[in-house]
Amino acid sequence: xxxxxxxxxxxxxxxxxxxxxxxxxxxxxxxxxxxxxxxxxxxxxxxxxxxxxxxxxxxxxxxxxxxxxxxxxxxxxxxxxxxxxxxxxxxxxxxxxxxxxxxxxxxxx
Amino acid sequence: xxxxxxxxxxxxxxxxxxxxxxxxxxxxxxxxxxxxxxxxxxxxxxxxxxxxxxxxxxxxxxxxxxxxxxxxxxxxxxxxxxxxxxxxxxxxxxxxxxxxxxxxxxxxxxxxxxxxxxxxxxxxxxxxxxxxxxxxxxxxxxxxxxxxxxxxxxxxxxxxxxxxxxxxxxxxxxxxxxxxxxxxxxxxxxxxxxxxxxxxxxxxxxxxxxxxxxxxxxxxxxxxxxxxxxxxxxxxxxxxxxxxxxxxxxxxxxxxxxxxxxxxxxxxxxxxxxxxxxxxxxxxxxxxxxxxxxxxxxxxxxxxxxxxxxxxxxxxxxxxxxxxxxxxxxxxxxxxxxxx
Numbered sequence: 366x367x368x369x370x371x372x373x374x375x376x377x378x379x380x381x382x383x384x385x386x387x388x389x390x391x392x393x394x395x396x397x398x399x400x401x402x403x404x405x406x407x408x409x410x411x412x413x414x415x416x417x418x419x420x421x422x423x424x425x426x427x428x429x430x431x432x433x434x435x436x437x438x439x440x441x442x443x444x445x446x447x448x449x450x451x452x453x454x455x456x457x458x459x460x461x462x463x464x465x466x467x468x469x470x471x472x473x474x
Numbered sequence: 475x476x477x478x479x480x481x482x483x484x485x486x487x488x489x490x491x492x493x494x495x496x497x498x499x500x501x502x503x504x505x506x507x508x509x510x511x512x513x514x515x516x517x518x519x520x521x522x523x524x525x526x527x528x529x530x531x532x533x534x535x536x537x538x539x540x541x542x543x544x545x546x547x548x549x550x551x552x553x554x555x556x557x558x559x560x561x562x563x564x565x566x567x568x569x570x571x572x573x574x575x576x577x578x579x580x581x582x583x584x585x586x587x588x589x590x591x592x593x594x595x596x597x598x599x600x601x602x603x604x605x606x607x608x609x610x611x612x613x614x615x616x617x618x619x620x621x622x623x624x625x626x627x628x629x630x631x632x633x634x635x636x637x638x639x640x641x642x643x644x645x646x647x648x649x650x651x652x653x654x655x656x657x658x659x660x661x662x663x664x665x666x667x668x669x670x671x672x673x674x675x676x677x678x679x680x681x682x683x684x685x686x687x688x689x690x691x692x693x694x695x696x697x698x699x700x701x702x703x704x705x706x707x708x709x710x711x712x713x714x715x716x717x718x719x720x721x722x723x724x725x726x727x728x729x730x731x732x733x734x735x736x737x738x739x740x741x742x743x744x745x746x747x748x749x750x751x752x753x754x755x756x757x758x759x760x761x762x763x764x765x766x767x768x769x770x771x772x773x774x775x776x777x778x779x780x781x782x783x784x785x786x787x788x789x790x791x792x793x794x795x796x797x798x799x800x801x802x803x804x805x806x807x808x809x810x811x812x813x814x
Binding site for chain 1: 508509511512513515516518519520522523531532538539541542543544545546547
């Protein structure tokens, strides 16, 4: 089974989750996701997701000048983003709970 | 980070962005802008951290573009798009135009010694900014007073110094904006694009109409003494005895009526001499336009002061062309016979 297919459905949730505690710029977010074990996540997928969440009004951005290297555009969760994260988290835990039960053969007959 | 490194990396980012943009050219403008606006930022960040070129680290721009398209929740293009198969409608036209432009870009670029023509135009960017400032200065002066369009030197009214100052400010502002525009967000960037288009269209139309100084006023080039013609509101004709001639009509050497003056008299009424006929067509102008106005001189012998004769009336001269023609009558036959 190809994990990139699974990833597509939960990209939003993953990106929102890594921004929950700390704001981040694009490449930093990619790195955090990879560090969390999502090795196969693509740069374009993360950037595209960030743009979409921003357009949907779940994220805010701000630019931080840097003395070494380029300015960085940080993304941050706003109120709408946090409630979206909360909602998606519930959906995900129910879904994954069901899937785990199914796979472990504990389904109530 | 050294300057040289910044500029080469920004070139790499620009080229990669262009390639991604080209692959997403079928997206409607708004959607594509939303998606691509921050890409230069992002790629610059990526490039700044870690080793290797963008292509090595992110793959081919076309692949990147497709991943981007999918992540942004946009319809993936048909598989045959990339294979160059059947395309439909606008996307097809856009792709063909892009293909063609790309080929011209490379072809012409190689002629001038650059990988692509765009590279040359980019290298000339500061020049464009200066030109833009110059045109803005011309425009600013022209709006104030159209007679200021005296060739390509902006001058405010008759003040070349003011024109110079405006030019310096406009050029400096244009260059300042030019240097910063890559960092602007979408709306300022769009505003600048619209402004550039307006400036370009204005400059081209002004160029096409011969400097843009179109006026209904007529200045006899031989006299050359009305400068500017705008302070002439009426013309008074006096005969050699100093008697004012009313109802005089003026023509140039081609028989065109000379129309000089404001068309409004001192009392604010329209000038009778410049009135249009009942059917709306302009009547021949008769001078003075306002016979009711007092005029500069009292009519009568010795009234007209001969204050400044700018050009002494020249005596009718005999034709100066008579001499040169006589010297070359023998030649033509020898040359024409050889062509057959």
